[in-house]
Amino acid sequence: MDTKMMADITIEVFGDTIELGDPSFIVAKIPRIASENFYLRDAWLGDEKENAFIAAIATDYPSLISSRNLVAAIGAIDPKPVVICLESIDSGLRNAYYKEGISFASEDGNAYLPFLKIQQTPAATRRKPEPLSPQAQRIVLNLIAGRWDGHSASELAELTNKSRASVTKYLKEIEAICPSLLKASWRVRALGNPGYSKDELLDMFEPYLKSPIKRVIRLSHPTTIDELQALQPKFTGMSALPFFSDLAHDTSQIMIMIDQEGAASLQAKMGSVWKEVAWNEEPAFVIEEWTYPLDATSDRSTAATGLACVDPFSLYAELINDEHDDPRIHDAIDQLREQLCQQ
Structure with a gap:
């Protein structure tokens, strides 16, 4: 023990x-x-x-x-x-x-x-389900993907680099949505899938998922893949979706996910070329900072571009709550979901 x-x-x-x-x-x-x-x-x-x-x-x-x-x-x-x-x-x-x-x-x-x-004594009614906090969502996506299935609260604390007290709160958020995912014996509280399919889990949690984007930096000047390599960014959004669907690639705009330190490094490297566009202008290059770190990536784009994509479960969480007028994008997101459920 x-x-x-x-x-x-x-x-x-x-x-x-x-x-x-x-x-x-x-x-x-x-x-x-x-x-x-x-x-x-x-x-x-x-x-x-x-x-x-x-x-x-x-x-x-x-x-x-x-x-x-x-x-x-x-x-x-x-x-x-x-x-x-x-x-x-x-x-x-x-x-x-x-x-x-x-x-x-x-x-x-x-x-x-x-x-x-x-x-x-324990309350007779359980907590009301609410939209997930960023770290609770991170845990859920890793569970659905099969990466963090069967882990104890202490193991999840190590994986998320959060305190066990914080993880206990995240698990309560998850339990409010699906109590059967949480099991507790006298000494261990653990998160585990009792047999739900990925499709069933997505149906349960989709109403409570939020976009992981914390900040968006919209730049007027395009950059090359070679300039980005050292920062290890990941394609996201509309730059990643075509790799999981039959949506055509739009090379006029690059969208990447990068951490705050990486964005600062890129800004220093670009110098005076770094220029953010107004809200009503189309950017050539979009940087997203997320509320939680990636725990997995996809190599679907690596052979063609040299850069990986965000993992498809995180990509799905990013896209489902965005408003898209183009029916082709809706179709592409549906194709992404189908692939998630087949993994």
Whole structure:
């Protein structure tokens, strides 16, 4: 069991988060056998530092006996309350804790904190589905593509370079749309496809996908592929769509996705030639900065141009909410979706 993962557990009680401080000094003063299945942290609820307690984060599914022994060992030398913290709790252990007067809180919405006069049970209704945040959308697209299927919250935190607490919030967004994609045991919360096809998943999530574009830079001066190579940009938008459909290539305008640092490097390289056009003018070169990084690319364009495209799932998320008057573009987007579902 990864104790570091459990040390970063995220539990909300009536809208306030259990805040975790430093490892508790008390661990050095009690018998090792009493704390061997727990990671002890100083803790408090929300901003109430004056009501501090000791969070005993379970590193293995706790028993009533081990919990009772830990609480007794700490209580013999420290008056602060002890709260058993875990990801989920079954009804048997929950009822046993109530009977013994042992405080506990879990990520699945259960909490019994008698020293604060608080008792919470999971809400009967789930969160209302809403448009996905950028990182939640990133996770969903990688799941649909089959890249991040079966990953735990801790693994997703590493893949996204976000905190586990943030990933927990992203998973709640996803769970609100499709609860069956989230599975939780007593120690692991994981994202996994129970057997939906890509077509079914796209039908579920398409209403909640947003364009990943954060900023668009529209330039008047065209550039060559050779000038772009070192920055490793990716074709996107109308420059990428023809590689996934029978839409004709429009070489009069290049559209690429690049990060903020890459855009700054290109601007420095172009110098005085760098000129952005007015909103009502047609650009020759379009740079898109996205709200999240790409986790995959497509090599469909590499042989012909030397540059890769954004991966087709990200391209689809970019295009579906754009307004296009040309029926050929609508047809091309439909062709892109068909290819996604066949992968």
